Amino acid sequence: MHILLTNDDGVYAEGIQALAIGLVKADIQISIVAPDHERSAVGHAITMHRPLRAEKVKFLHNPDLTGIAVNGTPADCVKLAVDILLPENPQLVISGINRGYNLGNDVLYSGTVSAAMEACLLGIPAIAVSLADSVNPDFEPAATFIADFIPLVAQQDIFQSALLNINIPGVKPEEIKGVRITKLGSRLYRNPFQKRTDPRGRSYYWLAGELIDAEEKEGTDVHAVKNNYISITPVHFDLTDYQMIERMADWPSLIKRGENVERR
Amino acid sequence: MHILLTNDDGVYAEGIQALAIGLVKADIQISIVAPDHERSAVGHAITMHRPLRAEKVKFLHNPDLTGIAVNGTPADCVKLAVDILLPENPQLVISGINRGYNLGNDVLYSGTVSAAMEACLLGIPAIAVSLADSVNPDFEPAATFIADFIPLVAQQDIFQSALLNINIPGVKPEEIKGVRITKLGSRLYRNPFQKRTDPRGRSYYWLAGELIDAEEKEGTDVHAVKNNYISITPVHFDLTDYQMIERMADWPSLIKRGENVERR
Numbered sequence: 001m002h003i004l005l006t007n008d009d010g011v012y013a014e015g016i017q018a019l020a021i022g023l024v025k026a027d028i029q030i031s032i033v034a035p036d037h038e039r040s041a042v043g044h045a046i047t048m049h050r051p052l053r054a055e056k057v058k059f060l061h062n063p064d065l066t067g068i069a070v071n072g073t074p075a076d077c078v079k080l081a082v083d084i085l086l087p088e089n090p091q092l093v094i095s096g097i098n099r100g101y102n103l104g105n106d107v108l109y110s111g112t113v114s115a116a117m118e119a120c121l122l123g124i125p126a127i128a129v130s131l132a133d134s135v136n137p138d139f140e141p142a143a144t145f146i147a148d149f150i151p152l153v154a155q156q157d158i159f160q161s162a163l164l165n166i167n168i169p170g171v172k173p174e175e176i177k178g179v180r181i182t183k184l185g186s187r188l189y190r191n192p193f194q195k196r197t198d199p200r201g202r203s204y205y206w207l208a209g210e211l212i213d214a215e216e217k218e219g220t221d222v223h224a225v226k227n228n229y230i231s232i233t234p235v236h237f238d239l240t241d242y243q244m245i246e247r248m249a250d251w252p253s254l255i256k257r258g259e260n261v262e263r264r
Numbered sequence: 265m266h267i268l269l270t271n272d273d274g275v276y277a278e279g280i281q282a283l284a285i286g287l288v289k290a291d292i293q294i295s296i297v298a299p300d301h302e303r304s305a306v307g308h309a310i311t312m313h314r315p316l317r318a319e320k321v322k323f324l325h326n327p328d329l330t331g332i333a334v335n336g337t338p339a340d341c342v343k344l345a346v347d348i349l350l351p352e353n354p355q356l357v358i359s360g361i362n363r364g365y366n367l368g369n370d371v372l373y374s375g376t377v378s379a380a381m382e383a384c385l386l387g388i389p390a391i392a393v394s395l396a397d398s399v400n401p402d403f404e405p406a407a408t409f410i411a412d413f414i415p416l417v418a419q420q421d422i423f424q425s426a427l428l429n430i431n432i433p434g435v436k437p438e439e440i441k442g443v444r445i446t447k448l449g450s451r452l453y454r455n456p457f458q459k460r461t462d463p464r465g466r467s468y469y470w471l472a473g474e475l476i477d478a479e480e481k482e483g484t485d486v487h488a489v490k491n492n493y494i495s496i497t498p499v500h501f502d503l504t505d506y507q508m509i510e511r512m513a514d515w516p517s518l519i520k521r522g523e524n525v526e527r528r
Contacts, residue, residue: 041312043310047305051468052471054467054469076471079457080469108381114307152519156518179515183504192343193348196315234508237503239448240499241426241427245445245446
């Protein structure tokens with residue numbers, strides 16, 4: 001099995017390095033193609049208006065690993081790796097291990113999840129992995145979980161078409177209670193922006209936001225990690241709201257062509 | 265009714281200007297808060313690592329309009345407008361009129377659609393509007409369609425929670441056949457990157473890609489615009505794959521805690 005690793009924390013980030021080491025230890029072939037620096041919260045951005053560069057990088061403290069740094073977004077990395085940089089398509093793309101959760105509707109902003117989604121759009125199954133943010137995150141147990149997880153679930157035929165968003169609580173391995181298959185919960189923030197004044201007296205705004213600690217329903221990813229379960233959420237990318245389509249069946253007659261287009 | 269206008273082509277783009285003029289003519293109160301320059305294909309990116317500025321701008325050829333330019337993404341604009349810049353919440357957010365379609369899975373990359381989605385996340389109904397790209401796009405009929413559309417559908421109670429992705433064919437108004445409520449189709453590209461060599465002999469890669477002109481099924485947005493219908497697709501942002509959740513019910517027992525966590 002050949003796995004492409006990417007992330008949004010940048011190619012030198014501890015999370016992707018720990019993941020690479022964990023997978024290599026488990027005799028899994030990996031390639032690393034990741035952004036040259038942090039690209040958090042870039043969502044599913046792709047780079048159209050300037051060219052991309054791809055540079056081989058070495059990791060001084062991990063001399064057995066090499067990687068490719070791309071001056072683009074996580075989605076760019078996956079696109080470029082699959083189209084140009086890799087000699088063959090990987091069987092799986094793993095994005096992470098991200099420092100900090102990607103839960104609930106926050107996945108919409110997540111470069112980590114978008115890289116995995118880009119892989120799925122290209123027909124390659126993908127996993128996004130995130131670890132709770134903490135002062136001193138320990139990526140090694142998370143990497144070991146993933147290394148063990150892959151052969152276990154690779155036999156499942158549904159895995160072939162899946163995008164799995166995995167979040168791992170920031171507790172010691174022995175405190176992890178197990179695994180839950182979850183849906184995306186909600187993440188709501190209050191006071192999203194701080195208004196400040198610069199040294200020249202002009203206003204600026206900085207995204208901040210305090211997470212509203214709402215009662216989370218059982219079954220969500222937010223609830224699972226709060227209760228020390230590893231959360232696995234299957235994610236899809238068909239944004240069509242099919243229920244609404246049915247409810248809008250009479251709209252074309254409502255929006256009569258004559259009223260809208262010919263009136264002018 | 266008070267409508268917030270934004271886009272991803274930038275505050276000075278012809279599309280948002282034409283839309284503003286069309287809505288003002290229809291006696292609709294508008295505010296414009298849009299990126300200071302083009303931010304296409306930024307997806308749902310938000311700006312976390314640097315501050316945002318918001319500057320009032322005037323439009324010399326439209327002296328009746330004013331707007332606010334933000335040095336951020338479309339999603340930033342909506343967030344900042346609603347939290348800080350507007351004295352009250354708008355009743356509706358319209359993102360566009362974009363130059364060029366936002367169809368099928370391309371909506372994942374679209375700053376236009378992401379701005380509308382950000383509004384929905386904040387509880388405000390939203391519309392993304394895109395016009396076919398052409399050498400000399402005529403935004404005025406599209407703006408008139410939207411100005412007529414809003415009061416017609418505003419009475420519909422489902423409109424209150426909807427995100428509608430509207431695409432308008434690039435033909436003369438009299439050639440428009442009507443309106444179709446659609447699902448997102450697929451947009452596949454071949455040869456996504458061009459590899460080139462710079463003046464110093466180093467390689468670079470530029471996103472290109474030719475759209476594969478696949479047979480599109482009736483009922484999709486791609487099919488509708490191809491047949492000169494205005495396409496309206498209801499879009500949601502719950503990325504959970506509920507069918508997969510059911511099919512993964514036995515995974516937690518498969519991924520036994522003992523095998524994964526305690527083995528190390």
